[in-house]
Amino acid sequence: MRQMRPRLPHAVIRSKVYPPALLAAAPAGFRSSPSRFKEFPDLIYTLQVAPEDCTGCGLCVEACPAKNKRAAGRKAINMVEQAPLREVERSSWEFFLTLPETPRAGLHLGSIKNSQLLLPLFEFSGACAGCGETPYIKLVTQLFGDRTIIANATGCSSIYGGNLPTTPYTVDAAGRGPAWSNSLFEDNAEFGLGMRLAVDKQNEQARELLLRHATTLGADLVDAILNAPQHDDAAIDAQRLRVAELKARIAATAPHNGTRVELGYLASLADALVRKSVWIIGGDGWAYDIGFGGLDHVLASGRNVNVLVLDTEVYSNTGGQSSKATPLGAVAKFAARGKATPKKDLGMLAMAYGNVYVARIAMGADDQQTLRAMLEAEAYDGPSLIIAYSHCIAHGIDMRKGLEQQKLAVQSGAWSLYRYNPQLALEGKAPFSIDSKPPSIPLEQYIYNEARYRMLAQSDAERAAQLLHQAQDAVAQRRQALEALAAQLNKGAL
Amino acid sequence: MNDLSTRYLGLTLKNPLVVSASPLSKRLDRVRKLEEAGASAIVLYSLFEEQIINESRALDHYLSHGTESYAEALSYYPDLPHYNLEPDVYLEHLQRVKAAVAIPVIGSLNGVSRGHWTEYAAKIAQAGADALELNLYYVPTDPDLDAFEIEQMYLDLVREVRAHVHIPLALKLSPFFSALPAMARQLVAAGADGLVLFNRFYQPDIDLEQLTVVPTAHLSRAEDLLLPLRWIAILSGRVATDYALTGGVHSAHDVLKAMMAGAKVTMLASELLAHGIGRLAAIEHDLREWMEQHEYESIAQMQGSMNQHAVAEPAAFERAHYLRALNTFDNRLL
Ligand SMILES: Cc1cc2nc3c(=O)[nH]c(=O)nc-3n(C[C@H](O)[C@H](O)[C@H](O)COP(=O)(O)O)c2cc1C
Numbered sequence: 001m002r003q004m005r006p007r008l009p010h011a012v013i014r015s016k017v018y019p020p021a022l023l024a025a026a027p028a029g030f031r032s033s034p035s036r037f038k039e040f041p042d043l044i045y046t047l048q049v050a051p052e053d054c055t056g057c058g059l060c061v062e063a064c065p066a067k068n069k070r071a072a073g074r075k076a077i078n079m080v081e082q083a084p085l086r087e088v089e090r091s092s093w094e095f096f097l098t099l100p101e102t103p104r105a106g107l108h109l110g111s112i113k114n115s116q117l118l119l120p121l122f123e124f125s126g127a128c129a130g131c132g133e134t135p136y137i138k139l140v141t142q143l144f145g146d147r148t149i150i151a152n153a154t155g156c157s158s159i160y161g162g163n164l165p166t167t168p169y170t171v172d173a174a175g176r177g178p179a180w181s182n183s184l185f186e187d188n189a190e191f192g193l194g195m196r197l198a199v200d201k202q203n204e205q206a207r208e209l210l211l212r213h214a215t216t217l218g219a220d221l222v223d224a225i226l227n228a229p230q231h232d233d234a235a236i237d238a239q240r241l242r243v244a245e246l247k248a249r250i251a252a253t254a255p256h257n258g259t260r261v262e263l264g265y266l267a268s269l270a271d272a273l274v275r276k277s278v279w280i281i282g283g284d285g286w287a288y289d290i291g292f293g294g295l296d297h298v299l300a301s302g303r304n305v306n307v308l309v310l311d312t313e314v315y316s317n318t319g320g321q322s323s324k325a326t327p328l329g330a331v332a333k334f335a336a337r338g339k340a341t342p343k344k345d346l347g348m349l350a351m352a353y354g355n356v357y358v359a360r361i362a363m364g365a366d367d368q369q370t371l372r373a374m375l376e377a378e379a380y381d382g383p384s385l386i387i388a389y390s391h392c393i394a395h396g397i398d399m400r401k402g403l404e405q406q407k408l409a410v411q412s413g414a415w416s417l418y419r420y421n422p423q424l425a426l427e428g429k430a431p432f433s434i435d436s437k438p439p440s441i442p443l444e445q446y447i448y449n450e451a452r453y454r455m456l457a458q459s460d461a462e463r464a465a466q467l468l469h470q471a472q473d474a475v476a477q478r479r480q481a482l483e484a485l486a487a488q489l490n491k492g493a494l
Numbered sequence: 495m496n497d498l499s500t501r502y503l504g505l506t507l508k509n510p511l512v513v514s515a516s517p518l519s520k521r522l523d524r525v526r527k528l529e530e531a532g533a534s535a536i537v538l539y540s541l542f543e544e545q546i547i548n549e550s551r552a553l554d555h556y557l558s559h560g561t562e563s564y565a566e567a568l569s570y571y572p573d574l575p576h577y578n579l580e581p582d583v584y585l586e587h588l589q590r591v592k593a594a595v596a597i598p599v600i601g602s603l604n605g606v607s608r609g610h611w612t613e614y615a616a617k618i619a620q621a622g623a624d625a626l627e628l629n630l631y632y633v634p635t636d637p638d639l640d641a642f643e644i645e646q647m648y649l650d651l652v653r654e655v656r657a658h659v660h661i662p663l664a665l666k667l668s669p670f671f672s673a674l675p676a677m678a679r680q681l682v683a684a685g686a687d688g689l690v691l692f693n694r695f696y697q698p699d700i701d702l703e704q705l706t707v708v709p710t711a712h713l714s715r716a717e718d719l720l721l722p723l724r725w726i727a728i729l730s731g732r733v734a735t736d737y738a739l740t741g742g743v744h745s746a747h748d749v750l751k752a753m754m755a756g757a758k759v760t761m762l763a764s765e766l767l768a769h770g771i772g773r774l775a776a777i778e779h780d781l782r783e784w785m786e787q788h789e790y791e792s793i794a795q796m797q798g799s800m801n802q803h804a805v806a807e808p809a810a811f812e813r814a815h816y817l818r819a820l821n822t823f824d825n826r827l828l
Contacts, residue, residue: 128560317566319567320569336574396571458577458579
């Protein structure tokens with residue numbers, strides 16, 4: 001058993017650890033092996049595929065690190081005809097779903113391996129087979145679970161995210177899941193900020209009411225709720241229990257009590273006492289272009305929101321129009337001769353504020369860095385911006401190779417990885433970390449695997465060569481600029 | 495001044511130093527440098543059957559792929575009026591190379607099966623190539639396909655290409671034939687004007703850490719010369735055609751040996767890739783010096799002088815020599 005990676009788009013491959021005794025009820029053909037998680041030495045591990053929801057994208061086979069010792073062409077996962085396996089795997093999947101979820105509390109989330117034991121609350125979306133965006137959303141729901149509140153810009157992620165009347169967002173066994181809503185292209189950041197303000201207001205009112213009714217509700221409980229640390233899942237679980245206790249006490253309060261109306265109000269607000277995680281999600285067309293004014297406004301507000309930009313470098317859903325995220329030399333609609341201007345550096349714009357957490361990530365290149373960035377962004381009490389490289393059918397690639405392209409993008413320096421954490425600066429530590437190595441392969445080794453670049457080389461070779469040359473120069477300049485910035489920002493660090 | 499000229503495929507070349515098919519010919523500035531450094535002809539890098547057949551299909555696939563997935567998008571790319579696929583790029587490049595240099599330029603096609611791609615032989619001729627080199631590169635993996643069938647496939651292909659072009663046609667062959675002399679004769683009868691010996695196969699290797707098969711492209715070493723040298727010595731007196739030796743030519747001595755074995759030209763790739771285009775001038779200089787010292791008037795004079803018919807000990811190129819070679823090792827061990 002090797003660890004499962006978080007990079008797969010449709011949540012059709014799941015893993016769990018569970019006590020061996022539960023295997024007694026397993027249907028024939030159900031597979032398991034001893035757990036190799038050091039946190040769970042005595043448990044059993046199963047990696048299960050949902051046979052009927054698999055889109056056949058093949059990404060898992062490419063991504064899977066484990067190879068068969070007797071025939072290296074075979075991996076731990078292989079694509080085979082679905083029909084002969086359907087019955088067995090369907091009952092295995094159904095049984096798998098009945099196994100208990102891994103408890104979040106106490107699980108160290110900073111490890112990729114562990115993160116993949118967590119229940120995704122985003123599954124079986126209608127995204128393209130092999131989509132490069134959905135793994136990021138899935139990971140957000142795994143890490144932050146039902147505390148997640150999502151404001152989604154219009155675009156691919158609002159289409160596959162809310163193909164009404166269905167939705168890929170789902171609930172856990174307790175019936176809790178992320179809250180999700182979709183707004184327009186031009187106002188999604190503000191839409192998400194509104195969610196933040198509403199939650200904060202509810203929290204504030206609940207706190208006021210708690211203080212006012214402390215004697216009725218019990219001073220100890222009120223004090224514990226008001227001062228609860230909520231830095232991790234264990235602490236948050238403890239707060240949930242307190243909130244449940246609070247609601248129970250409110251319900252038990254005699255109806256003739258004069259404060260009944262206010263307590264009823266508190267009961268309706270009590271859930272806002274559990275820390276929420278607000279995510280503002282959209283594509284590059286939203287973040288770089290049409291919603292940029294609002295995004296900038298929200299980042300400048302200083303409020304605790306997490307912005308996730310699924311950067312496909314082109315308007316994907318409407319059919320490949322150039323955005324300000326489209327790189328120099330890529331062909332897109334409105335850039336048929338190859339885009340003549342460089343990609344806007346959204347990360348640097350946000351960093352200019354100094355108090356915005358900024359990360360640039362690419363799961364296919366470094367999933368550990370992706371995981372860290374998400375955890376840090378969420379932990380930062382202020383605005384965070386994560387820009388996530390998302391391969392796309394609009395790149396003209398073999399989608400099975402999407403993760404490989406992400407790796408090449410990073411190795412070539414076309415997409416550098418970094419994290420800027422203002423919290424660290426406050427603590428006197430180095431706030432800026434460049435997470436990718438200096439470019440080690442020429443740009444062409446990355447871009448010419450993609451039709452969006454190749455088609456220019458094939459229609460106007462001279463211009464393609466000229467743009468490639470410019471883009472290659474820019475790679476070196478960007479790296480230099482990043483290193484200079486790191487030196488400057490990290491200068492005073494302890 | 496001794497005469498270095500030679501005749502190959504009906505072309506008169508000023509010396510036997512021809513640039514082998516390789517990336518050396520991909521850029522015009524390099525092509526000019528090759529001529530300046532003394533190359534007598536250039537074989538362009540190859541155009542592959544797969545490029546001709548698959549490329550337009552692949553482009554079309556990626557440009558139209560996924561267009562049916564969302565109602566909001568009917569396509570993901572702008573329509574460009576015209577695409578230059580690799581075959582067109584190749585032909586254009588050939589024309590430019592022809593215009594840039596005065597020495598002969600030989601086009602190169604690489605493929606094995608019959609099909610419309612062989613029309614590119616005619617296109618290469620139209621683009622101005624002085625000759626065509628056809629690289630027959632086939633790795634037989636099917637146990638049901640016997641040697642006879644594969645040889646017939648080669649002969650059919652040669653006839654088909656021959657029918658497309660009137661310029662001279664050379665065949666670049668691999669050394670893996672059970673009966674190379676018989677094959678050589680049949681290929682010549684099918685229309686080849688020359689044989690280029692040998693094609694180097696780029697042997698795949700295994701990456702033990704990744705458990706993947708990785709392509710390797712090693713440059714040749716000095717000892718690689720010996721295989722083509724022996725076979726040209728065996729064939730040149732037996733099957734009348736023009737021989738070019740490729741593989742392991744790194745010095746003037748190598749060129750001299752090739753000429754004596756019966757080659758009309760030598761082709762160089764690795765030496766120039768590793769040590770620069772300037773090596774051509776140095777090799778030519780050494781060649782002249784050696785001929786001066788050893789009182790050879792011309793290259794023509796030495797061509798075939800050491801082929802199997804001409805040497806004092808013809809068996810040296812055959813099996814008997816093997817025993818002697820082994821014995822020398824024995825002696826050394828003692
Ligand atoms: C990088 C490289 C690319 C090559 N490309 C071709 C090719 O496109 N077509 C071909 O027939 N031979 C090709 N060859 C083979 C050379 O033409 C030549 O036959 C072989 O390298 C042996 O000669 P050498 O010892 O001088 O390198 C290539 C060789 C190298 C090293």
